[in-house]
Amino acid sequence: MILHPAILALLAGSFMASAMLLYSSWFGIQIIRSWDLRSGSELQLGLEKRTYLISTIMSYAFVFQLVSLFLFIYTADSLCTLFVGAMCAAGTLNVNVYGYPAFILKLGNFILAGLWLILNYADNRAHDYPLIRKKYLLLLFITPFLVAETFLQTLYFLGLEAEVITSCCGSLFSKEGRDSLPLLYALPLVPMKLLFYSAMAGTGISGFRFYSRGKGAHMFSAFSLVTFMVSAWFLVHVIVLYIYELPTHHCPFCIFKKEYAYIGYLFYMTLFAGVISGLGVGLLRPFVKIGSMRSFVPEIQKRLALIALASYATFLFLAVYTMSVSALRM
Structure with missing residues (x-):
């Protein structure tokens, strides 16, 4: 030890x-x-x-x-x-x-x-x-x-x-390691981007619908979970390539280093804040009509929805900004 x-x-x-x-x-x-x-x-x-x-x-x-x-x-x-x-x-x-x-x-x-x-x-x-x-x-x-x-x-x-x-990490997460991580490289770049943006759009639409009308709590939670998984996949499959400016380096840990401004912490914090808050909206949905909770549970749900939307929006902004300013073009 x-x-x-x-x-x-x-x-x-x-x-x-x-x-x-x-x-x-x-x-x-x-x-x-x-x-x-x-x-x-x-x-x-x-x-x-x-x-x-x-x-x-x-x-x-x-x-x-x-x-x-x-x-x-x-x-x-x-x-x-x-x-x-x-x-x-x-x-x-x-x-x-x-x-x-x-x-x-x-x-x-x-x-x-x-x-x-x-x-x-x-x-x-x-x-x-x-x-x-x-x-x-x-x-x-x-x-x-x-x-x-x-x-x-x-x-x-x-x-x-x-x-x-x-x-x-070069051997663990390189394209030569496909046999050990087959799902990581299952989709080409364009379909992967389409899936990522679609998941973000679905979460945004369902989130604003719940926040404004109070409807679709479970749908928003489901979208939040799907977006979490898709975004984590997209981070390792696509975004890190633009951060490292290397088309073959998929390591999810190097982005926590000083030379990359510790950007990994912000990416992962926004992802986890988004999924926990999003799932929390659906978690509290069955208790909205309980007498002693009726006055404050909807407000807690709205706050959680807002946190989830803000977290995923931050992740989306970081992703788009990173891909825009990177010297790598794919």
Whole structure:
């Protein structure tokens, strides 16, 4: 294991978050089984006293989860000089078999954590906690994935040894690597651009329709998810080529480096903000008519829709600007 401040911070934070999730899950099982606001029992009073504290603790744990994704990428990138062949985070993650599985789990847990925070925020706004069972069911669903992430991340960091020979991003994400990443190069450039702009247009139209009329929440959420996947694909397949000004270099990690003005962080932040906010609109849709939530849930949905639209618009602007000013022409 390499003793690096960021590694120690990630490990400590992940263990604390996992411990808090496990405790909160045990508490959540009690909530799911026994929560009844009409009851004045000692058990119910105890649950009511602890639920706000547990929700607050979990909010901090999930905020750390959001931050940890980018800290993980930064750490992997900063360690690349220690490994022969590594040029960025791509090579560092490939040092052992646990790097990429841990990273993929972090991506999924990032979205799940964001959705839980939205559900928790809406539930805490109501005086009678109408979503308390649902948010703890979601917590029970998230917990195994976050614990698995902590386990894989720990194995990954423990298995890091300096001077290990690894693959560089040029071999991992070049066109010669098509056999290992077949879907990445499945479409020609023009259809890929058409698909990207169509997804953005669909999200924009459905988003403005929901924001102005309050209709089509689930449609907007579906478009947001599709646009997230298409945009991530488009980023790696097309946009990075214009950033690197190399027609064969598809690495999704070099854009986090200083020489590219750390533009990768902005691209990925806008993507994740867009998909989480967009999915949050549909997530809250079934609860619009609940009595204690009727007055504020539509407003939360509108704010989320606006954040999603602004995030995807920013991503679109960055993509168009990058392709316009690049010296590469395809």
